[in-house]
Amino acid sequence: MRVPIFFKMRSPTIAAIILAALFGWQAPATAQTRIVAIVNGTPITSTAVAEQKAFVRLTQKKQMTDKEALAVLVDQTLVQQEAKRRTVTVSDSDVDQRFNGLAASNKMTPDQLGQGLAQAGTSARTFKENIRTQLIQRRLVNFRIRASSGIAEKDIAAEITERKQKGEAANDVYTLQQILFVTPANPPPAVVAQRKKEAETLRTRIQSCDQGAEFARSLRDVAVKEKITRQSSQMGDAFRQQVQALKVGQATAPDLSSVGVEIVMICGKQSVQDDTALRQEITNELAGEASKGETEKMMTELRQKALIEYR
Incomplete structure (x- = not known):
């Protein structure tokens, strides 16, 4: 079974980073960077694998093998390539907002979070790429669901209006x-x-x-x-x-x-009047049961069509 790209971003994750820094844990020295796989022409390096393993250890409190970490990175690459093909984008500001928000909610600055990640053997870059892939994957899946289940814009707009009237959409x-x-x-x-x-x-x-x-x-x-x-x-x-x-x-x-x-x-x-986050939340909710299995279905299709060379 493949390790999912999605991950839970909760306070214990950041607490683990802080503890690693406080107790002076240092990531082990890594060997010289080498290319370990090429996905449709895009290389994946051994350094990226090592950082992904450290990232998952912090965010999910579990150990990964090199093979499992590489599988996640292959899937991330496939998702980003599919997003480029379909012109589905996530801006740097959206990613930074999530990253900075996670830092702030744990009473850290973005720089402090980045330093803690680096000391634990991963990096802010790896964290942000996981955030970016998660957001892109959700948008791709929602696109597929909306295309197949007929979730209409008028339904989304009606739900936004109803929640505002109930005072549930404050931001x-x-x-x-x-x-x-x-x-x-x-x-x-x-x-x-x-x-x-x-x-x-x-x-x-x-x-x-x-x-x-x-x-x-x-x-x-x-x-x-x-x-x-x-x-x-x-x-x-x-x-x-x-x-x-x-x-x-x-x-x-x-x-x-x-x-x-x-x-x-x-x-x-x-x-503030910003419906972006609320719109995304409602889209996800209206998708409901249709979203179950759609992610893995999409990833299976992408893997079957991909040209992957392991080294």
């Missing part, structure tokens, strides 16, 4: 500011408890970001980070629910991160 943009109560590496429970108490005290005092930042800067071993903007659709479920329950000027409950105890202040909120 807000938040301006956020993190305040970090720094702790040493592997802090004892007493230190964590004390820092959480200090963070909670600050949280209950503030009524605005400016006030919170001013108070925080007067405290010892407390850092005030630059403000950032994030769409609610980019946040993890738990963090989004917490943010949505707060008013502008309030802050999230203290939470322990890899470098200390954090609270996040809500500095601004603005509703």
